[in-house]
Amino acid sequence: MKEEKHFTLDELSALTALPRRTIRFYMQTGLVPRPVGANRGAYYLTEHLDRLLEIRKWQSAGISLKRIRELLIAADPSADIPENIRQQGEVIVKSHVFLRPGVELVIDPAEARMTNEEILNAVRKVLHAINETKGEQNETE
C-alpha cells in the first residue's frame, strides 16, 4: 500500500506560499477539506496540497473566490463543497444598468473583478451589440 505523505499546516503554507490564516479560511468556507484526524494530531495529505495549488493558480489568473468555488464544484460534484458562503439576509451592492426596455445588465464589481473603466466599456459594447441586433443605428458617443 502506498504510504500517503503527511503535511502539517506549516508545511502546506510553505509549499503553497499561502498564509496559514488563508488556508484555514479556505477550510472554514469549504473550499479545502478539513484535516485528517483531529486537534493536535491533525495532518494534511497531497489532496489538500493539490487543492490549494489549484485555487492559487486560479486566483493568480484574477478569478474571484466565488467563481473558483463554482469551478471546483463543477470539476468534482461529489466533493463536499458548499455552494455558497453567504449569510442569511446578506445585502450586496450591485449596479443595475438599464439598457433598454426589458434589458438590464447586473454587475457586482467585487465579484466580477472589474474596474470602473472596464464596466463602462462593457456596458457600451453590450448596448452596441443589442442595437445592432435590433437593426438600429448606434449613436456615436
Place this chain on the structure above:
Amino acid sequence: MKQNNCECAILADLNDNPVPLTGIDVKCVIGDILSKVAITQIYENREDRNIEAVYTFPLPYKAALLDFTVTVGNEVRHGTVMKKKQARETYEDAVEQGNSAAMLEKTDEGMYSMSVGNILAGQKIEISFSYSQFNIWNGSLLRFYLPTVIAPKYGDPARAGIDELHAPVTSVFAENTVNCKISITENLRKYEVSSPTHQLERSETGDSLDLFVKTFADRDFILEIRSGSERVPYSCIGRDGDGYVAAVAMTPDFGKEIRSVPRDIDIVVDCSGSMSGESIEQARTAIERILEKLTEDCRFNIIRFGSSVKKLFRVPAKVSAQSMEKAGKVLLEMDADMGGTNLEGALDVSYNYPSKDRLHDILLITDGEVYEDNAFYEAAEKSGCRIFSVGVGNAVSEGLLRKLSAITSGMAEFVTPNENMAERIVRHFQRMSMPVMNSEIIWPVEADWVWPEKNQMLYHGDTGVFFARFSEKPAGCVELKAHSGDESVYSWKTVLTTSSDETPCSDLARMAILERISERNDDESADLAVSYRLITDLTNYILVRENHDSDNIALPELRTVPQMVPQGFSGALCCAETVEYSRNSGTGFFGSAFSKMLGIDSRKQVRKGVVCQCDSAPAAETANNPFSLILAALDQRAVKRLFADKCIDALEKLGLKSSAADILRLIVKNGTDERVVFILFLNRLMQRNADAFDSTSVREYIVRSYGRLSASEKKLEDSVQDEFEQIFQLN
C-alpha cells in the same frame, strides 16, 4: 440613448448560526481638551463547539488606540502590540494549538477588524479598547462622532487591500445593540448639548452631565456641542521617556478680512444608488446653498457621477443668469440613479481641467461608500486641487473623506440628515476664500522635533493641533504665526500649561507619535509603533490565553459578525402599492393638494427591483382628522423635504388651509422666527393627534426638531396658544 442606472440591494442566501457578538458598550468622557472613548465588545459562543469570531467595525479616522484588554470571567488580561507578521503568526500558533487568542488590526482608514479565535462552547469574552481624540472645534461647533456601522460599499474590497475574510458583510437580520454613556465634564457642561441622530436621556451629577443612549448599530451617533464664545487655546504636556511632548491646540481667528480670490469650483456630486433617499436630498440642499454663495469672480461646474460621469459645462462657466438657470435645472433633475460609485473617475475629470492661474477647488458631496486604492489618494495629492468634502448620510465613510481632504489641504464636513447643511456650506466657502497661508509655530525653546513638519493650512475657526518634543519640560509662550502672499501677518499666542502627565510613556506622547508615523510604512515607524504600543497599518494588538484542554480543541468554525443595514440605506422608499393607494385616496379637503405633491415624486419612487423598506403602514382609511391625513400619508422622502424647507409655504403646498397658513404668517410677521413657528405648530399638531401618527419617521422628526429648540424658543409656545387654537377651530 439615455441610460438609467440604479443600485439595488439583493437578498442572498442561507445559513443559521447565532451571531457571536452579543453587545457593544461605549463609555465616553468629553473634557475641555480631549474626548476619551472606551468600547467593550461582548462575544458569546452559544453553540456547542468552539468558534472563531471575526468582526470588522468602524472607528474615527486616526483614532489613537491606547489599550486592549480581554476579560473572561474574573480574569482580566492586557494585550501587546506586535508587528503584523509576528502578531498573525502568534495568533495562528495559538488557534492551531487549541489555545485562545484575540487580535485587533487596522484594515483600512477608519476600519478595524477583531479576530477572536477559539471561543469555547458556552464561553463569554469581553474585549475592551479605548482611544483619545483632541477636541476639534469648527466655528462654534464641537461635533462628537461615533460610528457604529459600515455601510455596504460599491466596488471590490481587494482594491483597498481588504481580503475576503475581513471584508464587511451586511445582513438585514443583523441586530447589533449599542449601549452608550457620555459624560460631559469641565467647562463643556456650560454649553448647549444635543444629538441630531438619537434621543438622549440626561442626568446631572456633581461632576458631569451624563447622557445615555441605547440603540442599534445602524447609524452614526453624533453629539453637537455649541458655544458662541471665543475659542481659547489650550495646551498639554506629557512625559516621553527622558523628555517631554507638548501639544498646543489653537483656533485661528482671521477676523473679517477674508477677501475673495478668483477661483474655479467644481461641484462633484455622488448620484449613485447608495445616495438614494435622504442623502440625495441633502446633496440637493447643499448645492442650492453653494449656488447661492458663488460670487462673480468664480467659475463653476457641476459634475455628477455614478457608474459614468456627467459634466454640466464642458469647461467651468462664469456665474451668469444663463449658467445659473442651467444649474437650477440639473438640481431639479438630479437623482440617485446613476448606478455605481465611480468617484475616482469623477475626480479625474475634475483634475484634468487645467485651471492655469486660478485656484481650483473641488466641493465633493458624497456618502463615500466605495473602496479605493493608493493610486486614488496619490492622484488627489498630485492634482493641486483642494478637496472640500461634504460627507452625507447616516453611515458616511469618514476615513476616506478625511484622508482625501487632509492630503489635498482641504477640509471635510460631515452632515447627517438632521444637521444643518447650510451652515457647513457657508463654512466651506469661508475656507475656500482663504488665500494660501504660510504658517509656523514658534515654541519657547528648541524642540527635538515638531509636528506637523511642514506648512499647515490654517482655516478661520478650525482648531489645529501642533506637537513638539523636548529634552526638558518646556515652559513659556507659544506663538502661531501666519502670513499670506500679500504680507498681512497674523499671530496668536498662548502660555504653556504648567501641569504635565508624568507617566513615563504618557498618552499624549503616544498620540503625538501616532500623528508622526501614520503616513509612513518603513521599519523605523513600525518599531516606534511597537515601543509606543500603537496600532497602525504595520502593527496589531494581540493577546493569547492558554486553555487547559488545548489538545482536545479542534480548529474553530468561522462566524463573521455582519453589519446592520444602515438607516435610510437605498432610500426608505414606499412600495408601489402605497403610492398608488395614496393617489387614489385623493378626495376630500386635502386630497388634490397632496395627490399632486405625491404625483411629482411618485414617478421617481418606483424603481425596478429595489428592496422596499416601508417605514410605516399606509393610512388604512381616510382619517376623520384632515391634518393627520397629510402627515400620515407622507413618505419619508417628502417628510425630509418638508423639514428641509421648514416654512409655512411648504405646509400650505401640502394642503394646509390658506387661512390657517395666514395665521401662522402673522405670528412670523410679529417677530417670531418662521422655523420656530413651524416646529411649534407641528409639535402641537402631533400632541393633539397622537394616535393618528403611524409614521414613526415623522414623529421622530418633530420630536427631534422640538428638542433642539432653545429654552426661550420653546417658551414662545405660550404666547401663540390662541392663534394655534384658532387654526384647529378652522377645521
